Amino acid sequence: MPTMHAVVKGKVQGVWFRAWTSDLAAEMKLSGWVRNMSDGNVELEASGSRDELDEFLERLHDGPPLARVTEVETQYRESDAHQGAFRVVR
Template identity: 40%
Template sequence: MLHELHIKVSGEVQNVGFRYQTNKLAQGLQLTGWVRNAPDGTVEILAQGEKKNLTRLLTWARQGPGFAKVDKIDFNWRKPAEKLAAFGISRAT
């Protein structure tokens, strides 16, 4: 069954490899979706896939890569409106 997870990560999360590492992990977990820097300084993730793999992504995002300092994470599970084809790094909104 396809699940969708939206995550917003706050803190020192831009310019520390967060998007690159998220992309690498998500592809390894066979997830689809995107990760992007938001204008407010957060990192936003939209991912689809098996719930156990999405949970692994969420657990990782709570800490992020080594140079990141995650202060807060907001997330919500959604019903997918459409199936996404691949996972990638998206341009900022």
């Protein structure tokens, strides 16, 4: 299954970015996780079809209303592991 790892940069902490990402992923039926990083960025991993991941990535560039995304670094890989429901991790 295609899996995307991303680091979202900009004003993305303290603006509901993780909850928004989790809600969007659940709506799109993606599995994976999202978490804050100590450097102020947000890291996530999502699994689904390549088309779904491309749409998810496009939406990540916008983020929730209070966020200001400046960059999204991404890497793709194939994964056999099932990640379960998308979740916020600490």
